[in-house]
Structures are given as structure tokens and as C-alpha cells.
Amino acid sequence: MTYPTVIAVAAVSGGGKTTITKKLRERLSGSEALFFDAYEFEGAPEYITEWVEVGPDYQQWELDPLIEDIQSAQNASFLILDYPFSYKHEKVKPWIDYSVYIDTPLDIAMARRLLRDEVGPGVKEELTHYLHAGRNAYLEMLQSIKPDADLVVDGTLSVENIVEHIIKNLSSEHH
Incomplete structure (x- = not known):
């Protein structure tokens, strides 16, 4: 039985995980994709910010x-x-064979999230929540996930440039 090369794409919320995953699926022939947010997981904390505050247990x-x-x-x-x-x-x-971390500045990730989620009149509440609790979840990603990645990509680059960078580095790692 042969398994595919598994590439994990990580980033903070709004950091570009889904966009880059979809683009990589288009560019890498014979590829499939799985999306974390499509699942309902047992044991998932109800509030991510509280989970981070008490010391996140990924297990x-x-x-x-x-x-x-x-x-x-x-x-x-x-x-x-x-x-x-x-x-x-x-x-x-x-x-996981290869882990990529998209290093997107937190202000850009927050702006993308607000635009993506179309919070409308709730923008003030979203930003207040971010400042008082949500930012810690973003910082957890920077402290715990980013250092373990096989490749860290600049999240301010264009989608095409990020994908090219990943493919180029993936090729050099696996050939």
C-alpha cells in the first residue's frame, strides 16, 4: 500500500491556510485536500481562547x-x-511528511478574518475580543506551531508566490 506525501499547511486564523491548500491542490497533480474546519471533533474546546489560556493540550x-x-x-x-x-x-x-507554516502578520490575518467572516456591525466587538483574548491564540501559533514547521513562508507574499515557494522547497526536500 502506498500513501501520498502529506503536506500540512498551518497558519493563524486568516493566515491563508485554506486558500493555499486549494491552490496547492490545483497545482500538484494527483493531489487531494482535507480541511480541518470541515470536521466536528470530539474533545474540541468550546472556546479556543480559554483553551489557550489554560495551556493548550493538543492531544x-x-x-x-x-x-x-x-x-x-x-x-x-x-x-x-x-x-x-x-x-x-x-x-x-x-x-505528516512536510509541514508549512504561513507566517502572516497578525494585523493582516485579523483584517482577512473580519472580511471573510463578514462581521458587519460586530466589528468593534470582534476587535475587542481579539485584543482581550483572541490575540493569545494567535501568539500560541507563533510560539508553538511555527518553530516546528519544515518551511516558514512569508504570508505577505501573493498566493502564487507562496505556492511556488512551497512547491520549490517540497521538490528539493523530496527528490
Whole structure:
């Protein structure tokens, strides 16, 4: 049985994970993609900010549905995961061949998130929440996920440049 090369794409919320995952799926022939946000996981904390405040336990998340989908993707050449935890979850870690962290400045990520989520009149409340609690979740990503990545990409680059950079580095790593 052969498994695809599994590429995990991590970033803060609004950092470009989904966009880059979709673009990589288009560019890498024979690839498939899985999106973390498409799953309902047992053990997932109700409030991410509180989870981060008490010291995030990545093993708390029951990621078996994602692992099962990774295991069943045998016909793909590449499997791209839109997945925020990189190598932090011990049950997923062995399946990841290459981890990319998109290093997007927090102000840009927040602006993208506000535009994506169309918060409308709730912008003030969203920003207040970010300043008082949400920012810590972003900082957790910078402190825990980014240092473990095999490749850190500048999140201010264009989508095409980010994808090219990943493909170029992936080729040099795996050939």
C-alpha cells in the first residue's frame, strides 16, 4: 500500500491556510485536500481562547476522523491538509511528511478574518475580543506551531508566490 506525501499547511486564523491548500491542490497533480474546519471533533474546546489560556493540550482533540481520511487517501500523490496543529498532535504527527507554516502578520490575518467572516456591525466587538483574548491564540501559533514547521513562508507574499515557494522547497526536500 502506498500513501501520498502529506503536506500540512498551518497558519493563524486568516493566515491563508485554506486558500493555499486549494491552490496547492490545483497545482500538484494527483493531489487531494482535507480541511480541518470541515470536521466536528470530539474533545474540541468550546472556546479556543480559554483553551489557550489554560495551556493548550493538543492531544485533547480526538482527531480520529481526520486520521481515517488521511489513511484512506491511498490513490493520491499528495494529500494537502488545511490543518492548524502541524506536528503538535501525536496521533497525526506520524502521517505528516512536510509541514508549512504561513507566517502572516497578525494585523493582516485579523483584517482577512473580519472580511471573510463578514462581521458587519460586530466589528468593534470582534476587535475587542481579539485584543482581550483572541490575540493569545494567535501568539500560541507563533510560539508553538511555527518553530516546528519544515518551511516558514512569508504570508505577505501573493498566493502564487507562496505556492511556488512551497512547491520549490517540497521538490528539493523530496527528490
